Amino acid sequence: MRVFVAGASGAVGRPLIPKLAAAGHEVTGMTRSEERARPIREAGARAAVVDVFDVGALRAAVEEAHPEVIVHELTALPDRLDFRQKDVYEPTNRVRTEGTRNLLEAARAAGAHRFVSQSIAFAYRTDGGRVKTEDDPLIDDAPAPFESGIKALREMESTVLGADGLDGLVLRYGFFYGPGTHYGDDGAIVQDVRRRRLPVIGRGTGVFSFIHVDDAADATVAAVERGAPGIYNITDDEPAEMREWVPVLAEAAGAKRPLRVPRWLARLAGGRQAADFATELRGASNEKAKRELGWAPAHPTWRTGFAEALG
Numbered sequence: 567m568r569v570f571v572a573g574a575s576g577a578v579g580r581p582l583i584p585k586l587a588a589a590g591h592e593v594t595g596m597t598r599s600e601e602r603a604r605p606i607r608e609a610g611a612r613a614a615v616v617d618v619f620d621v622g623a624l625r626a627a628v629e630e631a632h633p634e635v636i637v638h639e640l641t642a643l644p645d646r647l648d649f650r651q652k653d654v655y656e657p658t659n660r661v662r663t664e665g666t667r668n669l670l671e672a673a674r675a676a677g678a679h680r681f682v683s684q685s686i687a688f689a690y691r692t693d694g695g696r697v698k699t700e701d702d703p704l705i706d707d708a709p710a711p712f713e714s715g716i717k718a719l720r721e722m723e724s725t726v727l728g729a730d731g732l733d734g735l736v737l738r739y740g741f742f743y744g745p746g747t748h749y750g751d752d753g754a755i756v757q758d759v760r761r762r763r764l765p766v767i768g769r770g771t772g773v774f775s776f777i778h779v780d781d782a783a784d785a786t787v788a789a790v791e792r793g794a795p796g797i798y799n800i801t802d803d804e805p806a807e808m809r810e811w812v813p814v815l816a817e818a819a820g821a822k823r824p825l826r827v828p829r830w831l832a833r834l835a836g837g838r839q840a841a842d843f844a845t846e847l848r849g850a851s852n853e854k855a856k857r858e859l860g861w862a863p864a865h866p867t868w869r870t871g872f873a874e875a876l877g
Contacts, residue, residue, distance in 0.1 A: 568592045569790055570631045570678070572618060572669055573639030574611070575602040577746045578684065578739070581783040582639070584609040589787055594631035618665040621672075628672040635790050636673045638683040638726075640665055646754040655711050659718035666722045670729050680733045682789045683726045687738035687775055687799045687850035689716055692842070696773050697805050697849045700738070700797040709838040723797070733795045739782050740775035740801035740850060743868065744875045747779060749815070751876055759812070760821045767844035768829035770809030775801035775849040778871050781863040788859040798855040804867040805849025811868055818872035 569586055573579045574595025586593045587610035595606035596614045603613035614627040618640055628636070642657035666683065673681055690698040691705045708716045726734040743749035749756060758764040777785075777800055785800040812824045833841035856862050865871035 567635060567790070568594075568631065568633045569635045569637060570594045570596065570614075570628055570633035570676075571611075571637045571639060572596045573637075573641065573684075574606050574613075575599075576639050576641060577742050577744075577779050578782045578786060579639045580605070580746060581780050582637070582786050583611050585783050585787050586790065587611055589791075591790070594627075594633065596627065618661065618668055621668055624668055625672045625675055628669075628676045628678075632676055633673075633678050635680040635682065636669060636678050637786060637790065638666060638669055638681065639786075640669075641684070645748075652711050655715040655718070659714055662718040662722040663725075666725055670725065670732070674729075674731055678732065680735070680790070681726055681729060682735045682737065682786060683722065685719060685723055685736045685738045685797075687740045687801050688843075688847060689719060689738075690848045690850065692846040692848055695848070697775075697851050698799075699851050700799055700854055709842065712839045727795065727797070735789050735793060735795055736797045737782075737786060737789055737800045738797060738850065740777040740799075742779050742782065743776055743871065744779040749776075749872075749875075756815070756819050756876065759816050759819050759824065762822055762825055764812060764816075765825040765827045765832070766809050766812050767827055767832040767841060770807055770812070770826075770844060772808045772842075772844045772847035773805050773849035774808060774811060774843075774847060775799070775805045775852075776811075776868040776871070777801050777863065778865040778875065781865055784864070785855060785859060785861045788855075788861040793859045798859060799850040799852050800855055801850045801852045802863045802866055802868060802871065803852065804869065805851075806868065808844050808847075811872075814869060815872050818876045820876075 575597040593611035606613040
C-alpha cells in the first residue's frame with residue numbers, strides 16, 4: 567500500500583516511518599526541511615520536502631506519491647508549553663484547520679481513499695465519568711488559550727470525518743512519552759521533574775492517559791491497514807490521577823519526590839489550564855481501538871513504561 571505521512575519528523579512520525587516500511591508499505595514522508603529528510607530516507611522511505619501551507623507544492627508532492635492512504639501527524643507545538651502565553655496554540659491551530667483542509671484537498675486530487683489524522687485524548691468534558699469513551703463530548707468551557715485549541719480540534723475532526731470520498735479516521739492520542747516528547751529524557755516535563763518544578767497540584771485528582779510513541783505508531787499502522795471510519799482513543803491501559811503518576815515519573819527520572827502545592831498557587835503561577843488539568847482532567851478508554859483495530863499497547867502502563875523510557 568502507498569502511504570503518505572505528513573509530519574514524518576514529528577514524535578509519532580519518526581517511529582511510524584520505519585514501522586510502515588517494515589510492514590511492506592511504500593512510504594513517502596513529508597517534512598519541511600532537507601535536514602529532517604535524511605533520516606526519512608535512511609528509514610527506507612521517500613522524502614517530500616514541502617510546507618503544508620504551500621498548496622501547489624503540497625498537491626504536486628502528494629500526486630507524485632500517488633498514495634492510497636494519507637496520515638496527518640502535523641503539529642506545531644513548542645518544546646515547552648506556557649499556558650500563560652495567549653497565542654501558544656495558534657501555529658498548531660492553523661495546522662489543524664487550514665493545514666488539514668489542504669491535505670484533504672491534495673488527498674482527493676491524488677485519488678487517496680483513506681485519511682488518518684492525529685488528535686488528542688485529553689479534551690473531554692470534565693463532568694461525569696472519570697474515564698471517557700469516544701462517544702463522550704469534548705470540553706465546551708475550556709479556559710484561554712486552550713479554548714482556541716479545542717475549537718480548532720473540533721473543526722479538524724469534523725472536517726476529516728465528513729470528508730467526501732475518503733474514509734476518515736481520527737486517532738485521539740494520549741500524552742506522549744518516550745523519545746522526542748515532553749516526557750522523554752530530554753523533554754521539558756522530565757526536566758521540570760528533575761528540578762522539582764512539577765508538583766502535585768491540589769489533591770492531584772486529574773486523570774491522565776498516556777501512550778508511548780512506539781505504541782502510538784503501532785496503532786497508526788493498524789489504522790492505515792484496517793478499521794472503520796471514526797474516532798479512536800489511542801492510550802495505554804491505565805488512566806491515572808496526577809498524584810499517582812508524578813511520583814513514579816520522578817523516581818524513573820532519578821529525581822527527588824515531587825512537592826505539593828495548593829491549586830490557587832498553581833493557577834497563579836501557571837494559569838488556569840495547568841490547575842484544571844491537575845485536578846479535573848478526564849482519562850480515556852482504549853477499548854474501542856483494541857477491539858476494532860486489533861491493536862494493544864506494548865507498554866500497557868506508564869508504571870513500567872516511564873522507567874523503560876528513561877532507564
